[in-house]
Amino acid sequence: MSIIGWSWIYISIFMVILFYLAWKGMQKTKTATDFATASRSYGPLIIGLALMATTCSAAATMGNPGLVYAYGWPGLWYGMGGYMGVLVAWATSAIMLSRIGKNAGAKSMPDFMALRFNSPLLRVVTAVACISIIYYIAGQFAGLGWVFANALGFPYIVGVVVGGFVIAAYISFGGTHADILNCAIQAVLMMIVAVLVCVPIFIHIGGIGAIDKILTAKDSLMSSSVIFRGPLFGPFSGPAIFVSLGLFALTPQLSKLWLALDDERHVPKALLWAFLAIIFMTMIMWFGGLGGKILFPGIKPDTATVAILKAYWPPYISAFGMVGILAAVMSTSAGLFLVVAVALAVDIYQDTIVVYSKKRVPKEIMDKRVLLMQRILIPLVTVVGMLIAMDPPKFLTQLMWTGIGVFVGGVIPVMIVGCLWKKTTKAAAEIASITGFVIYLIMIFGLGQGMGIGFFKVPWSCCGVSAIVVFVLVIGLSFVTKPMDEEYVDALFVKS
């Protein structure tokens, strides 16, 4: 049987499991908060795997190896940020995120920011940043299009549409419960893909020393002695992606998973599981990217891993690998849909528009209305993401970062300082966040895409600059602006 035939079989089985878990999730979803966060519902193994599956997306399986394929070793700045930056961010902030989130009763990350700083304005700013994540969703759809085209022989655009609506359907039914349960399964599949990509490289080329020797002989720029290579991994943009990935680890689709962990004391175990799982994905980047360059020179960089799977495994195994890549795309997209739907329905509609219009709606009716809104918004978000993904992007990872950057550059630095330092003030948080948000947009769309200045065309360089500005502003202004009510802040930080 051909790879397409096997892919149909595996994808059908995968869909049955997907919708079974969505049905389980639907049974557990009673309120709008269950749908949005699944508060304190899962242990460290499930959360650790879900963290990995949500962190690693189409980028981890296709886009990031593609960057290493195109840029050589300097592309591994992305890989290093992927495990080290992410680990440091979680290790420093996860316990406090979990604790403050629980003490404040936060329903989402915009809600978290609003409650931490007692600022309705920050709720709106964070919710708007969440909506920009639609670009990240579009990046996932591009990945879906490629997987469907390669695995099932569909045209790219059909893959984008079919895959997009499948994810929208299971998330609309099962919400965060479906997302987390599916992510745990998808993480295991992704680790199997990592093994399937790396083993042929070991067999046909050898270890990392052999890879380095062959690449260096072909092109000195591909040698392991090259640390920086612009524009994507230059002396600023290389370290910038490392730091930006650390900040990325606290983006809402990932931060909210800490709110779903059953006990704050389980944070270290969840970290261990997530780190172990992420290492598998770093291996794909390392071996898939560099090994792919040797075995398949001259192909489209983002398709290197798919080429390895197709060429070196019999159809029934390579088709399984395709399903693993599909799982990577789906797990991340699901979390992203939820972030955008929750930001619009809960944070902007329920907690801002309804509160300011002073309409009195009974709590039960409002809860049902918001739950329904979230479910309806998901297919709408899908359509917008599809429209952005209609033209396949040159580099998948860059398209995704255009959306992530608003959050990483504007909101996350404030969130980190707010978690670690009680004396962060409301005014400092508001000014720093809005400034970061605005300067990121000016840099990426004005100076980069508008004026064509090379440095600002790299989304993570823009993230790096705005994150530095925001860190300086939020810390500096906290010394000169009105402190927050001590009793209020102490109640948030108290260990229960």
Place this chain on the structure above:
Amino acid sequence: MGAMFWLFMGFWALGWVILAVILFKSKQKDAGTTK
């Protein structure tokens, strides 16, 4: 192997050290709570 290889491996090792410290500290805390 060149500098980028050692940088990559160095960060990796550092990751394990950080994790070991976090796990050790949490075990100590748990033991303290049980006492």
